[in-house]
Amino acid sequence: MAHFYPARLGFKPLPTLQLLWFSVLLTAPLTALAQQRTAVSGTVGSSTGAPIEYATVTLHRAADSTVVKTEFSNGQGAFRLEAAGGSYLVSAVQVGYGRYWSPAFELTAEGLTLPGIKLTASRVTALKEVKVTARKPLFEHLADRTVVNVADSPLSAGSTTLDVLSRAPGVTVSTGDVLGLRGRTGLLVVIDGKRTPLTGTELADYLRSLPAEQLQSIELITNPPAQYDAQGGAGVIAINLKKDQRLGTNGSVNAGYGRGEYGKFTTGLALNHRRKNLNVYGNYAYADRRGFFRHNFNRQYAESALLPAASSVLANEQLTHLRSHTGKVGLDVNLSKRTTLGISASGLASETNSRTANNTQLFGAQGETTSRFTSLADQDLNRPSVAANLYFRHAFADSATARTLSADADIAQYRTTRLLALNTYYEQPAYSPRLLSGDQGTTLTIKSVKTDFSAPLPYRARLEAGAKVTRIISDNNVAFVRTANGMSALDPAISNQFRYEENVNAAYVSVRRATSKSTLQAGLRAEQTNTLAATVGSTSRERHYFQLFPSALLQRTLNERHGLALSVARRIDRPSYGQLNPLRAYSDASSYRAGNPDLQLQTSYNIELTHMYRQKFSTTLTYAQTDQPIVSAVQLSEDGGRLVVNRDANLKTQHTYSLALDAPFELAKWWTLNANGVVYYSRFQGTLAGTPLDRGQPAFTLAANNSFGLSNGWTAELNGNFQSGEIWGFEVSRARGQVAAGVQKSLWEKQGTLRLNMADIFYTMPGRATSTYYNFSESFRVAQDTRVVTASLTYRFGNSKVAAARKRTVGADDELRRAGQ
Structure with missing residues (x-):
């Protein structure tokens, strides 16, 4: 077995301390140019004159209302917002009060103190004093991303993270469980800022194990800047888990049960203790989900030198039982007003037991039956994973625009154990039964250290720079034993060991400058x-x-109604260890999944032009050219015969054109509609399995989400999405979609929430697709247990007072929540 270390290649990874000095030395000459800031200050109070603590006070540019900075008022209602000189507005809001807007004012070098701001109690919330909980809109369309606030959605109850993603605007989940965004695949998925090193069905299974009750929000970023890893040609999906911000000791418990053809149970507990300089938190969730996968295949085999033309029909029904445990514990310590040290550990352990019953018939060229057999595949799949993070944050001054330094060290390990017992019974010809036993194990270890530095520059500019070293090691082994006529023997042709190692050393620099009407950001990674x-x-x-x-x-910003944004970026998609791993995973006696060790990385050039109208309605035109695009392909196995393998392969080029429209409508005071549509055209060129390819097809996705604010604590949600037929490489898929609806009721003075929902009401999620090559074609239909009715109950206890947000720099935890200063 070969072993690989970065030092063997003449490269020695930088230790963490050297990385810290690298960032400081890289930026020190520029930070000396930082300009003197001025400030606007004031107080926020109620109509009676009482100070209001934790009111959100925001500084806006007067020309276009663009947000410059946000702070919270202190215990005396006072606030202070630092900025460069210019024309501004101030807005202030607090739960239970209406929003206040100041007149426009000029901020000079001497600073400015505003007259006292008085907030008027909202008619809706004044009835219950301050026992009202703010509810974020479900969708937020920002300049560089779309945010889906999952936590308050009635549809999240009882769902998995994969379910939530399938309903997100512009996101698609293919019949092969591949995630896409605006018509493209190749996404970087991160959870709480940590990269998830899985793709395809492995990523889908991982996301099925993560209950949606643990989600706070999901961010969809199509063209991330240099601060982000270059991985992910189609962009980034950032999944943010819940973290309680209330002071004191508090927590929540939840439980839910859903029923489709089979039952699905979830429950969880979260505890948090927060005081001035310390925060200790932990959460745990358990899911027990039963379901099914039903696959029907029709395959056509062309005549070859060794075999005549033939066809086959397969019917697979897989019954699954998933049990998962997820949890996280952490500690944040404020060493000083400007310095934070923290540590956290998380884990996910899932066990899936499945039984797949297969019936296969093979027909000759004249339609006569030449073979008939059945198989039963019993599989036990265990996937425990653990991760730990140590982070450090320091600001060099009290100002939100001060120089900041952060450092993170992460380690994570993903383990997989797959036990298989595949029994095959032959009816025609009458062979004796055969057993294929498999024992497969994988250990994936990820280590990374990173540092980030940020500093203000003259002329409303800001510099960010950093470095990161990542090391991935994947050890895999599988042993297959064949048993026939009472004799067992190891099959050395399909039993083997595979080791994959990856070392990525990265550094970036980025500069962002904002004026009253323009923002420019340029970076290099x-x-x-x-x-x-x-x-x-x-x-x-x-x-x-x-x-x-x-x-x-x-x-x-062109004027008060119109704005434009243009972004360009180069991205990369390195094959994951699973895509390179040649070891097999059988689904039935005639099909298996394997990686491709010859798979090459794909790179892409992306350009986006976005028009914003009234800062709400957006239209985005995108073009992307991807070289050596990675596509999933179904081919005849090199073993010969009628055995079929599903593996990834490279084509030559992919050209993608897309037009995306996002439009929120307030149809009534109690009814909000968020509509999203993406029209795209993808053209693929290349050759695979002796079959040349040069074709494309227009396609589109539509999504509409209706939110209803009803009386007496009731809210409701109605979601519908539709994916047209599309071409993806050699595969042509048919249209599908779903409609989901849910209601929720606040209980016990908003400490409890009761939710009821139904997903895939009309059962329109089953997918169909066809792949065609010169010597082989396959059509299939896949259906899952997606039509589910779920009821859940959440109860929150403890102190309801929310802590003021701390100014934190960006490190591994916040890597994909970055917003421009």
Whole structure:
């Protein structure tokens, strides 16, 4: 077995301390140019004159109301907002009060103190004093991303994270469980700022194990700047888990039960203790979900030199039982007013037991039956994972625009154990029964250290720079034993060991400058990559490459109604360990899944032009060129016969054009509609399995989400989405979609929430697709237990007082929640 270490290639990863000094030295000459700031201050009180604590006070540019900075009022209602000189507005809001807007004012070098701000109690919330909980809108369309606030959605109850993503605007989940965004695949998925190193069905299974009750929000970022990893040609999906912000000791419990054809149970507990300089938190969730997958296949085999033309029909029904445990514990310590140290650990352990019953018939060229057999596949799949993070944050001054330094160290391990017993019974010809036993194990370890530095520059500019080192090691082994006529023997042709190692060393620099009408951000990220893929008995594959990833964003406010934004970026998608792993995973006696060790990375150039109308309605035109795009392909196995393998492969080029429209409508005071539509065209070029390809097809997705604020504490939600037929490489899929509805009721003075929902009401989620090659074609239909009715109850206890938000710099935890200063 070959072993690989970065030092062997002449590269020695920088230790964390050197990385910290690297960022400081990189930016020190520029921070000396930082300009003197001025400030606007004031107080916020009620109509009776009582000070209001934790009111949200926001500074806006007077020209276009763009947000410059946000702070919270203190215990005396006072606030202070630092900024460069210019024309501004101030808004103030607090739960239970209406929003206040100040007249426009000029901020000079001497600073400004505003007259006392008085908030008027809202008619809706004044009835219950301050026992009212603010509810964020379900969708927030920001300049560089779309935020889906999952926590308050009635549809999240009893769902999985994959269910929630399938209803998000512009997101698609293919019949093969591949995530897409605005018509493209190749996404970086992160959970609480940590990269999830899984793709395809492995990622889908992981997201099915994570209950939606643990989600706070999901961010969809199509063109991230240089601060983000370059991985993810189609963008980033950032999943943010819940974290209680209330002071004192508090928590929540929840339980829910759903029923489709089979039952689905979820429950969870969260505890938090927060005081001035310390925060201790922990949460746990358990899910017990039963369901099914029903696959029907029709396959056509062309005549070859060894075999005549034939066809086959397969019917698979897989019954699944998933049990998962997820949890997280953490500690944040404020060493000083400007310095925070924290540590956290999280884990997810899932066990899936499944039984797949298969019936297969093979027909000759004249339609006569030539073979008939059945198989039963019993599979036990265990996937425990653990992760730990140590972070440090320091601001060099009290100002929100001060220089900041952060550092993070992360380690995570994902383990997989797959036990298989595949029994095959032959009716025609009458062979004796056969058993294929499989024992497969995988250990994936990820280690990373990173540091980020941020500092103000003259002329309303800000500098950000940093470095990151990541190391991934994946050890895999599988042993298959064949049993026939009472004799068992290891099959060495499909039993093996595979090791994959990846080392990525990255550094970035980014500058952002804002004026009253324009924002310009330019960045450059450099990544040096070393990989090794080694299979016992085969030659090791080493790859070493250095790549630059420039990015730029220009936003311009034309007038009070119209604004434009243009962004360009270069991105990369490195094959994951699973996509490279050649070891097999059988689903039935005639089909298996395997990786491709010859898979190459794909790179893309992306350009987006966005028009904003009234800061609400957006229209985005996108073009992307992807070189060596990675697509999932169904092919005849190299073993010969009628065995079929599903593996990823590279094509030559993919061109994608898309037009996305996002429109929120307030149809009534109690009814909000968020509509989203994406029209796209993808053209694929290349050759695979001796079959040339050059084709494209227009496609579109539509999504509409209705939110209803009803009386007596009731709210409701109605969601519908539709995915037209599309072409993806050699696969042509048919249209599908779903409609879901839910209601929720606040109980016990808003300490409890009762939710009831139904997903896929009309059962329109089953998918159909066809793949065609010169010597083989396959059509299939797949259906799951997606039509489910769920009821759940959540109860919150403890102190309801919310802590003021602390100014934190961006590190691994917040890596994908970054907003412009």
